[in-house]
Amino acid sequence: MNDNRLLVMDDDPEVAKFFAQVGEDLGYAVTRLDEPERFIQTVESVQPTVILLDLQIPGKDGIALLRDLAHSRVRPKVLIASGLDNRMVTTATELGLSMGVDIAGAFCKPIALDELELQLARLLVQRKIITADRLREGIIEGQLVVHYLPKATRRGPGRWVVDGAEALVRWEHPEYGLLYPGDFLHVAEDNGLIVELTDFVFRTALEQARIWKSKGLRMDLGLNLSAHFVADLGFPERMLALIAEHDLDPSSITLELKETTAVEDPELTLDVLARLRVKNVNLCLDDFGTGSSSLTHLYRMPFSEVKLDNTFTKDMGTREDARAFMEGLVYLAHKLKISTCAEGVEDEATLQMLEALGCDRVQGHFIGPAARARDVERTIAVWNADRAERAAG
Ligand code: C2E
Ligand code: CA
Numbered sequence: 317m318n319d320n321r322l323l324v325m326d327d328d329p330e331v332a333k334f335f336a337q338v339g340e341d342l343g344y345a346v347t348r349l350d351e352p353e354r355f356i357q358t359v360e361s362v363q364p365t366v367i368l369l370d371l372q373i374p375g376k377d378g379i380a381l382l383r384d385l386a387h388s389r390v391r392p393k394v395l396i397a398s399g400l401d402n403r404m405v406t407t408a409t410e411l412g413l414s415m416g417v418d419i420a421g422a423f424c425k426p427i428a429l430d431e432l433e434l435q436l437a438r439l440l441v442q443r444k445i446i447t448a449d450r451l452r453e454g455i456i457e458g459q460l461v462v463h464y465l466p467k468a469t470r471r472g473p474g475r476w477v478v479d480g481a482e483a484l485v486r487w488e489h490p491e492y493g494l495l496y497p498g499d500f501l502h503v504a505e506d507n508g509l510i511v512e513l514t515d516f517v518f519r520t521a522l523e524q525a526r527i528w529k530s531k532g533l534r535m536d537l538g539l540n541l542s543a544h545f546v547a548d549l550g551f552p553e554r555m556l557a558l559i560a561e562h563d564l565d566p567s568s569i570t571l572e573l574k575e576t577t578a579v580e581d582p583e584l585t586l587d588v589l590a591r592l593r594v595k596n597v598n599l600c601l602d603d604f605g606t607g608s609s610s611l612t613h614l615y616r617m618p619f620s621e622v623k624l625d626n627t628f629t630k631d632m633g634t635r636e637d638a639r640a641f642m643e644g645l646v647y648l649a650h651k652l653k654i655s656t657c658a659e660g661v662e663d664e665a666t667l668q669m670l671e672a673l674g675c676d677r678v679q680g681h682f683i684g685p686a687a688r689a690r691d692v693e694r695t696i697a698v699w700n701a702d703r704a705e706r707a708a709g
C-alpha cells in the first residue's frame with residue numbers, strides 16, 4: 317500500500333481532476349469521490365492519509381462530513397477547500413478542530429497550482445530509511461536518549477506508590493524527529509549494533525538510578541534485554557560489575573526479557589539467568605501471554621516478576637473473559653511466588669480492577685507516560701502526593 321493516500325471529495329469534476337492530478341504528481345495514490353453519501357464508507361476502506369474536502373457539496377454540508385470523520389477511527393489530515401468566503405472557512409476549521417479532526421489547512425477556491433502543491437507536499441509522510449550505518453552514526457554522535465516509564469507498586473488499599481521506572485530507548489533523529497524502538501531496534505538486532513545500543517542504555521539508566529538514589533528517591537530500574545545477551549555466558553559478571561560501578565544494589569535492578577526471546581537455547585539461557593538471579597538481580601518475563609510457550613518459561617526459568625501484556629489490560633473494561641484471564645494469571649504467578657505487573661493501564665477503572673485481582677505493580681499512561689528523567693520526577697511527585705492524599709482521605 318502506498319504510504320500516501322489522498323481522498324479528493326469535490327462534486328465539481330474539473331476541480332476534482334485538477335486536485336487529483338497535483339496529488340498524483342506528488343506521489344499520492346488518489347481516490348476521487350463526488351457523492352457525499354459514500355464519504356465515510358470510502359474513508360474507512362481507502363484509509364486516506366490526507367483528505368481534500370470541499371465544504372459545499374449538494375445534498376450534504378461539509379460540516380456534517382467533518383462530524384462523521386470525527387466519529388471514525390481513521391485519522392487523516394484534512395485540507396478544507398471552499399468556494400465560500402474566508403469567514404466560512406475559518407468557522408469550519410475551528411469547528412473541525414473542536415471535534416477533534418486533524419485540520420491541516422484551509423483555502424478558498426480557486427487555488428493556485430503552486431499553493432496547492434505546497435500544501436499537499438507538506439503533508440507527505442516521509443518514508444523513514446534507517447540503515448545500520450546511519451544508526452551506528454547516531455549512536456556515536458549521541459543521538460540516542462533514554463526515557464523512563466514510571467512503575468507503581470500497591471502498598472495498601474487504594475495506595476499505589478511509584479517506586480520504579482523502566483528505561484526505554486529513543487532516537488532523536490536529526491531529520492525524522494523522535495523515533496521509537498519499533499523504528500530502529502530491529503536494525504540494531506540484525507546488525508550487531510544491539511551491543512553498543514544496550515551498552516549506552518544501561519550506562520545511561522544506571523547513572524540516572526545512581527542520581528535518584530543520591531537524592532533519596534527510591535527508584536527500582538527496569539532494563540530491557542535482547543536475546544543476544546542471554547546467550548552470552550560472560551554477561552552476568554559484566555552486568556553485576558556495571559551495577560556495582562554505579563553503587564547500586566542488584567535487587568533494585570530488573571532485567572526484562574520478552575518470552576519470545578528466552579526460547580532459542582533454553583539451557584544456555586537458564587545458565588545465564590540463574591547466575592543473575594542468585595546475585596539478587598530481578599528477572600521479569602515481559603509481554604506475558606503473547607507467545608506460545610509462556611507457561612513453561614514461568615515454570616522453568618528463575619523469573620521473579622511477570623509482566624501481563626497490555627492487550628489483556630486494555631480489554632479488561634469491556635470483556636469479562638479478559639478479566640478472568642488476568643485473574644488466572646495473577647493467581648498462577650502468585651502460586652509460583654512470582655510478582656505481577658500489568659502494562660498499559662490507561663484509566664482509574666482498570667487500576668481498580670487490577671487491585672481487586674491482587675496485581676502487585678502497574679505501568680501505563682494513567683500513572684505516567686515514558687519521558688525524560690526530569691519530567692518523570694515531576695510526574696512521580698504529583699502522583700505520589702495525590703495518591704497518598706486519597707488513601708488517607
Ligand atoms: P515493552 O518493554 O513491552 O515496553 C512497553 C511499551 O509500551 C513502550 O513502548 C511504552 O512506551 C508503551 N506503553 C507504556 N504504557 C502504555 C500505555 O498506557 N498505553 C500504550 N498504548 N502504550 C504504553 P516503546 O517505548 O515504543 O517500546 C517498545 C519496545 O521496544 C519495548 O516494549 C521494548 O521491548 C523495546 N525496547 C525499548 N527500549 C529498549 C532497549 O533499550 N533495549 C531493548 N533490547 N529493547 C528495548
Ligand atoms: Ca519491557
Ligand code: CA
Pocket residue numbers: 602603623625659
Ligand atoms: Ca511489554
